Amino acid sequence: MTKGTRRISIPISNIKYKSILKEGLLSNILLNRFRIKDSITGVATLSFVMEYGQMMVDTGQNVTALVIGIDNFRHFNEKYGHLVANDVLVKFGKALGHKTANLNSIVGRLGGDEFILIIKDLPILHEKSISEEIYSLMFDDTYNIETIKDPIKIEFSIGESFSTKEFSLSITQLIQKAEANLYYEKYKKRISNKIVNEDIFHNQGDQLLKVLAEKDMYTYVHSQSTAKYAVSLAEALKLPSKEIEQIYLAGWLHDIGKIIISSDILRKPYKLDNEEYSIIKEHVINGLNIIRNYDFPDVIKNAILYHHERWDGNGYPFGIKGDDTPIEGRILQITDAFSAMTVKRVYRQQMSVDSALEEIKSNIGTQFDPDIAKIFIDLVKSRKAAI
Numbered sequence: 001m002t003k004g005t006r007r008i009s010i011p012i013s014n015i016k017y018k019s020i021l022k023e024g025l026l027s028n029i030l031l032n033r034f035r036i037k038d039s040i041t042g043v044a045t046l047s048f049v050m051e052y053g054q055m056m057v058d059t060g061q062n063v064t065a066l067v068i069g070i071d072n073f074r075h076f077n078e079k080y081g082h083l084v085a086n087d088v089l090v091k092f093g094k095a096l097g098h099k100t101a102n103l104n105s106i107v108g109r110l111g112g113d114e115f116i117l118i119i120k121d122l123p124i125l126h127e128k129s130i131s132e133e134i135y136s137l138m139f140d141d142t143y144n145i146e147t148i149k150d151p152i153k154i155e156f157s158i159g160e161s162f163s164t165k166e167f168s169l170s171i172t173q174l175i176q177k178a179e180a181n182l183y184y185e186k187y188k189k190r191i192s193n194k195i196v197n198e199d200i201f202h203n204q205g206d207q208l209l210k211v212l213a214e215k216d217m218y219t220y221v222h223s224q225s226t227a228k229y230a231v232s233l234a235e236a237l238k239l240p241s242k243e244i245e246q247i248y249l250a251g252w253l254h255d256i257g258k259i260i261i262s263s264d265i266l267r268k269p270y271k272l273d274n275e276e277y278s279i280i281k282e283h284v285i286n287g288l289n290i291i292r293n294y295d296f297p298d299v300i301k302n303a304i305l306y307h308h309e310r311w312d313g314n315g316y317p318f319g320i321k322g323d324d325t326p327i328e329g330r331i332l333q334i335t336d337a338f339s340a341m342t343v344k345r346v347y348r349q350q351m352s353v354d355s356a357l358e359e360i361k362s363n364i365g366t367q368f369d370p371d372i373a374k375i376f377i378d379l380v381k382s383r384k385a386a387i
Contacts, residue, residue, distance in 0.1 A: 041093035049108030073113035227251025229335035250303030257286030307332035
């Protein structure tokens, strides 16, 4: 997802600008006058929304942050072009502002296809969360877009977070948490009922993945990617459908043990020292200990436990070799490594698909099962795997 440049905070030096924040005078005229209106969508800029939200937090108000993202926005760019895609953003932003006009709130542009809604002293909703309420209000809406013959429906997802007097978060923390929850909702939508048993995923994996998303978004996105590749590979190996379901969930949960590792280590922007690397390696056993509290089948447990073993026996935590590692573990060894190389990280350049495949190929017979690795390489080259 392409996002615009984000400014985290700006000082309030203009006294008139400060009065707008205090009084909540957020009309289009004022937004234009003080140049705090997004040039494409017409909603407030991110910097203004963050100043508004931080002032609410600093004055002890209860603040709710929602991050609303359009699903599959790239489709509009690819099918209709950038001008139509921009019109989609404009229409959706206006609709969002209209549907939330009765709240003490401000709508802004977070970047790319995402909007942000900051709400002060949200009324208590007894039956639905505010996300559910807004989703229900806008779900059936259609939009007339110039050059498109028929009205279109815009699919979207919402993530939310809260700051209260008792548990105060900065506006930056609020937005980061809401955005993590947004990605969680987006990826959850992509789960096909044909692949995953809903009871297994939602009843037992749901909360674990939500915690993972809030802990470290890279690990969450990497896990989603690992799961998709694992399904493609398991299908190519013609494994039973039930086992494929379980391998998919294992892909999501294989790094769940990292939720109890310090964020300073997980996000360290350069090479780990030996002690830190030893702590990272503990995520395998940590993960197994976590999922022991859930009723997961052995395929999932094995995939998590063995995804860092190696074909030559030089992996961890047990140092077992060859096909002594269950096939679900050998599948994840490959798909985990490929995802780690190709998913973007803030502090490390991602590899191209071709370069990552060359790395897999060079480690056939040492790190990876030769037969399974060759099948995976062919699968990705033929673009039959989810990439």
